[in-house]
Amino acid sequence: MDEVKMGWLEKRSSGIYRYCWRDRGKVRTKSLKTRKHSIAKHKKIMLDAQYETDGYINKNLKLDLIEELNLYLEYKSTTITKNTLKRYKEIFKNLSYYFTKIRPLSSLKDVNGDIISSYILHRKEKGLSSETISKEINFLKAAIDRAVILEKLPKNPIKQMPKLKITPSKPETIGIYSVKEINKMKEYFQDHIPEFYDYFMFLIYTGVRKGEMMALLKQDIDFENNRLIIQNHKTTTKISNAFRYVEIHKSLRPILEKRVKALDNSDLVFAAELKGRSVNWILRCVKRSCKVLNIPYKRVHGTRHTWITNLLNKGIPVPQVQYLAGHRDINTTMRYYKFVNLEISGKINLIDY
Numbered sequence: 001m002d003e004v005k006m007g008w009l010e011k012r013s014s015g016i017y018r019y020c021w022r023d024r025g026k027v028r029t030k031s032l033k034t035r036k037h038s039i040a041k042h043k044k045i046m047l048d049a050q051y052e053t054d055g056y057i058n059k060n061l062k063l064d065l066i067e068e069l070n071l072y073l074e075y076k077s078t079t080i081t082k083n084t085l086k087r088y089k090e091i092f093k094n095l096s097y098y099f100t101k102i103r104p105l106s107s108l109k110d111v112n113g114d115i116i117s118s119y120i121l122h123r124k125e126k127g128l129s130s131e132t133i134s135k136e137i138n139f140l141k142a143a144i145d146r147a148v149i150l151e152k153l154p155k156n157p158i159k160q161m162p163k164l165k166i167t168p169s170k171p172e173t174i175g176i177y178s179v180k181e182i183n184k185m186k187e188y189f190q191d192h193i194p195e196f197y198d199y200f201m202f203l204i205y206t207g208v209r210k211g212e213m214m215a216l217l218k219q220d221i222d223f224e225n226n227r228l229i230i231q232n233h234k235t236t237t238k239i240s241n242a243f244r245y246v247e248i249h250k251s252l253r254p255i256l257e258k259r260v261k262a263l264d265n266s267d268l269v270f271a272a273e274l275k276g277r278s279v280n281w282i283l284r285c286v287k288r289s290c291k292v293l294n295i296p297y298k299r300v301h302g303t304r305h306t307w308i309t310n311l312l313n314k315g316i317p318v319p320q321v322q323y324l325a326g327h328r329d330i331n332t333t334m335r336y337y338k339f340v341n342l343e344i345s346g347k348i349n350l351i352d353y
Helices: 037-054 064-076 082-102 114-125 130-149 179-192 194-206 210-214 254-262 281-293 302-313 318-325 330-339
Strands: 008-011 017-023 026-031 229-232 244-245
Touching: 037 064, 037 130, 037 229, 064 082, 064 114, 064 130, 082 114, 082 130, 082 244, 114 130, 179 194, 194 210, 194 254, 194 281, 194 302, 244 318, 302 318, 302 330, 318 330
Parallel strands: none
Antiparallel strands: 008 017, 017 026, 229 244
16 A cells, blocks of 8 residues: 555644654654644645655755745645636746746745846836736745745745736726516526526526636535535635635525536536537627627626625625625725615614714
């Protein structure tokens, strides 16, 4: 039987956790310098990834810059979508080229504010937008953060660098479908495009992003606790926000029960109807219904905007809506308040001194 290449946590009498692993038949240890189990668990995940990749935990690494960037890329590849991974690989390629050809830098320890400023200037001279450059810098920062968590570095030297000012060329507009429009579309899909009906029902009753729906597995549906485990595809920054729980709406439950009946736990819930079809099929179905029903088209993402707005209209607190929607920044959720029908008449008289 092959030896399991994973470490384990051990709590010492002092309350401090340490990471243990096997190296050539001997048990090795590394102090995690924390008494908090949640932090120790997060560090364990990082060290497991390093152990699985390298086959050992080296306490005195040379911290080769390109190697550390690559290790971070490999670590993230297990928690991000294919499209995001493709973008990360391109970022890795750009950073690697600059730090090997333009301004050679061998060690992660040599990265500082001046180095980053020169990289930003170089990318701007190439005509890259502030948004693109910011994503590249954030990738580099995250790779260094990982090294800090693994105690390869005492601190991140570029953590406090000011963020690049980004002015979106095309700010996202919030389009809301009315209740009447939603009901018309439900009826249309049921009668004319029945193979899309389940997809539409899932979108309007969960508020998930399209990619999150397409990534849903049978094992992500917890019927016993009446909830869905949604993998955050856009806002994952750490283990703690890699997923969120969304309650299963009573109108959606029978649809899901029927869909997963013949599936294995690792099977995608929404995949059968897409065989032989373009991924734009979902977009085309929503567009077609809007055209036939004379409803202004507000994109597939409009179902998400509608769901969030309806939650706020029902009086659900903003922080809870932020969590359910998977928003990293509460200000993103607050943007929807201008669409909320606030009934404030007579509320002032509720004050009773």
